[in-house]
Amino acid sequence: MLGLFAVAVGLVITAVAGFLTPGVPGGIVNFTGAQPSGQPVNLTVQTFGAIGTGPHPTWVSYLVKSPQGQWVHSTDWELPANTVINMTVIQYDSGSPLRNQQWGQVTGTIGNTASVNGKALSQYDSNSGNGVGHTFTVPALGLDIPLVAVPSTSKNICGTAPCASSFDHNTITFSFKTPGAGNYSWQCFVPCGLGYLFGNGGPMSTQGYMGGFLKVVA
Amino acid sequence: MSPQNSKSEVGHLRRIAVVWVVVSVVADLLFWFLVGPHVPPGRMTETAINNQRTFNILFVIALPVLIGVWVYLGYAATVWSAKRDGAPESVGGEAARTNQKAQVWWMSVTSVIVILLAVYGFYAVVVEHGSGGGEGPNPVWSPEGAIQAETAALGGGSSWTPGHVLVVQVIGQQWKFTYRYPGFGGFESDQLILPNHTTIAFNVTSLDVIHSFWAYQLSVKADANPQVNNVAYTETKQLGSFVVRCSELCGLWHGSMFNDGRIVSQSDFTNWATSTQTANAANTAHLPPFAWTYVPDANGASGGFYPDGTFTPYSPSEIYGAKSPAS
Numbered sequence: 001m002l003g004l005f006a007v008a009v010g011l012v013i014t015a016v017a018g019f020l021t022p023g024v025p026g027g028i029v030n031f032t033g034a035q036p037s038g039q040p041v042n043l044t045v046q047t048f049g050a051i052g053t054g055p056h057p058t059w060v061s062y063l064v065k066s067p068q069g070q071w072v073h074s075t076d077w078e079l080p081a082n083t084v085i086n087m088t089v090i091q092y093d094s095g096s097p098l099r100n101q102q103w104g105q106v107t108g109t110i111g112n113t114a115s116v117n118g119k120a121l122s123q124y125d126s127n128s129g130n131g132v133g134h135t136f137t138v139p140a141l142g143l144d145i146p147l148v149a150v151p152s153t154s155k156n157i158c159g160t161a162p163c164a165s166s167f168d169h170n171t172i173t174f175s176f177k178t179p180g181a182g183n184y185s186w187q188c189f190v191p192c193g194l195g196y197l198f199g200n201g202g203p204m205s206t207q208g209y210m211g212g213f214l215k216v217v218a
Numbered sequence: 219m220s221p222q223n224s225k226s227e228v229g230h231l232r233r234i235a236v237v238w239v240v241v242s243v244v245a246d247l248l249f250w251f252l253v254g255p256h257v258p259p260g261r262m263t264e265t266a267i268n269n270q271r272t273f274n275i276l277f278v279i280a281l282p283v284l285i286g287v288w289v290y291l292g293y294a295a296t297v298w299s300a301k302r303d304g305a306p307e308s309v310g311g312e313a314a315r316t317n318q319k320a321q322v323w324w325m326s327v328t329s330v331i332v333i334l335l336a337v338y339g340f341y342a343v344v345v346e347h348g349s350g351g352g353e354g355p356n357p358v359w360s361p362e363g364a365i366q367a368e369t370a371a372l373g374g375g376s377s378w379t380p381g382h383v384l385v386v387q388v389i390g391q392q393w394k395f396t397y398r399y400p401g402f403g404g405f406e407s408d409q410l411i412l413p414n415h416t417t418i419a420f421n422v423t424s425l426d427v428i429h430s431f432w433a434y435q436l437s438v439k440a441d442a443n444p445q446v447n448n449v450a451y452t453e454t455k456q457l458g459s460f461v462v463r464c465s466e467l468c469g470l471w472h473g474s475m476f477n478d479g480r481i482v483s484q485s486d487f488t489n490w491a492t493s494t495q496t497a498n499a500a501n502t503a504h505l506p507p508f509a510w511t512y513v514p515d516a517n518g519a520s521g522g523f524y525p526d527g528t529f530t531p532y533s534p535s536e537i538y539g540a541k542s543p544a545s
Binding site: 099100101102104105107122123125126127137139140142144185187189191198200204205206207211 | 389391392393394396406408409425426427469470471474475477498500501504505506
């Protein structure tokens with residue numbers, strides 16, 4: 001009896017610990033020394049339908065290209081303050097309409113514009129075309145970019161990360177300027193947590209998958 | 219009780235009463251004039267002013283009670299403390315427990331205070347319309363012109379001009395509040411800008427889980443529930459910035475669900491709203507028609523209902539995002 005109780009307690013502790021520490025990957029990727037002080041910093045990420053590894057291989061997530069050129073599973077990035085960030089998002093995922101079309105509008109970037117495969121984008125109607133795969137949104141900075149999806153009918157969709165450029169993808173580029181030092185959370189506003197209530201559980205509610213921090217340092 | 223003891227007791231009470239009255243009056247005046255104007259939530263709206271006044275009145279009533287206890291305690295400890303030489307207590311024991319006069323005074327004073335608080339409470343609810351919380355989908359009261367403004371907003375024919383009620387829709391979503399302005403074509407913004415000296419009709423709803431819209435300097439707090447329109451009224455009184463926070467634990471980024479807002483002059487507000495209406499026009503065209511609530515439909519990866527570009531109106535609700543499965 002005592003043994004069963006101990007096993008039950010162990011299972012509960014394991015479950016709670018697993019919930020509280022759901023395998024945060026990566027750590028912080030540091031871009032502060034990537035360029036001479038005051039020069040723009042290039043930040044490249046890719047997003048896809050399944051990370052393929054770790055405790056949640058089927059979850060959607062991001063990889064970031066480190067200054068050393070390696071793809072790293074991390075959503076916490078250290079950036080220099082008051083610096084222009086030239087960001088490139090390689091979007092391999094299919095899409096859906098936005099729950100709130102407000103996030104279909106590009107805001108907070110330099111010029112309030114982005115480009116998708118070289119074409120200017122100021123807003124995207126997520127209820128038409130391929131929909132939006134994800135958004136890159138930093139609420140505290142008013143920064144929002146809809147990441148236009150690849151067609152869900154595509155026969156060349158990347159299954160698991162890291163995705164090679166031979167797979168169908170959209171390349172979204174934009175620039176923004178970091179503010180003063182501080183931690184600024186970013187997240188996706190597409191309910192992309194497959195299989196979870198309203199799509200906002202799982203990767204949407206776990207640090208290190210569809211959200212993270214811009215750690216801006218002086 | 220001997221006449222000498224009775225005379226002595228009256229002397230004690232008189233001294234305590236004098237000290238209590240003097241200290242209480244000084245403390246109340248100092249609080250009312252020096253501290254009171256700075257007590258949260260401040261004076262940015264009529265609701266905030268009412269709440270600040272209510273707090274200050276309660277404090278001014280409570281302060282003499284607190285001081286009365288302290289003065290009595292201090293006096294008793296100083297004058298009536300037991301002597302080390304074994305002298306009997308001058309007051310206490312059976313005489314204190316059966317002091318009817320003291321009991322009657324104590325019960326009368328506390329009863330009067332409680333009754334006064336109840337009367338003031340009714341006044342605050344009836345005349346000041348409560349504390350600025352959400353009034354629910356069918357408010358029992360509304361400021362002059364609010365119903366007309368809200369009806370016009372729902373019908374799509376709303377156009378705000380200074381001096382009229384401004385309808386602002388607050389939309390909660392994991393994890394950001396956004397704001398729709400039906401008086402300016404129904405554009406949506408992540409900024410909450412309000413004109414000064416204007417009655418605001420907040421209509422609060424959610425697209426997913428329960429959030430709570432809390433602009434504490436405005437003294438407005440209303441739950442944002444999916445498929446519920448929670449109405450809260452206030453009137454802006456002072457220029458300045460305020461903070462909006464979500465006060466309902468709503469998931470991973472709940473702690474990041476806040477934004478600044480501003481009360482600006484009516485002309486500045488009109489300029490901001492018209493320029494934002496123009497700048498957002500292309501995106502506003504893709505928003506659903508203005509409605510009190512929006513169906514947080516199963517969509518995206520969780521539901522797989524891909525849009526066909528047709529919105530099916532759910533009067534007075536409308537669908538944000540994908541088409542309803544039932545349509």
